[in-house]
Amino acid sequence: MKLDCCNRCKFYSRSPHLVCTLHPAGVEGDICPDFELDLTIPDDEAVAWYGEQWQPEGASYYGDDLVLEPVQQMTLEQRLDLLDSHPLFTGRCSNCEMPLRQTEPPRVHWDCEYCGWVDDSV
Numbered sequence: 001m002k003l004d005c006c007n008r009c010k011f012y013s014r015s016p017h018l019v020c021t022l023h024p025a026g027v028e029g030d031i032c033p034d035f036e037l038d039l040t041i042p043d044d045e046a047v048a049w050y051g052e053q054w055q056p057e058g059a060s061y062y063g064d065d066l067v068l069e070p071v072q073q074m075t076l077e078q079r080l081d082l083l084d085s086h087p088l089f090t091g092r093c094s095n096c097e098m099p100l101r102q103t104e105p106p107r108v109h110w111d112c113e114y115c116g117w118v119d120d121s122v
């Protein structure tokens with residue numbers, strides 16, 4: 001049996017087939033010994049709304065974690081391309097493939113001194 005308090009319990013499964021994760025078939029009596037108020041869930045409506053709509057721009061969910069993307073305007077493909085070709089990661093000019101060394105202090109622009117390739121990705 002599902003109890004009235006189940007809706008606000010952190011263990012409530014919100015599934016038609018299970019009452020909660022601790023007591024799949026519910027508990028005997030009117031009081032659940034394991035009830036714990038879930039303070040992060042004000043009510044079911046808010047849960048649905050947050051789950052579906054609330055996602056700040058440039059951020060995404062990985063599992064339950066909200067992850068802010070540092071490079072928001074690039075697609076995943078573009079980022080992988082950058083990892084493959086950018087001298088910061090490869091140590092080579094992406095145009096002529098001459099080795100480019102990291103400098104001290106670390107350089108921001110990886111302009112090539114051999115072929116004149118200009119790093120415009122940063």
Ligand SMILES: [Zn+2]
Nearest residue numbers: 093096112115
């Ligand atoms: Zn070059």
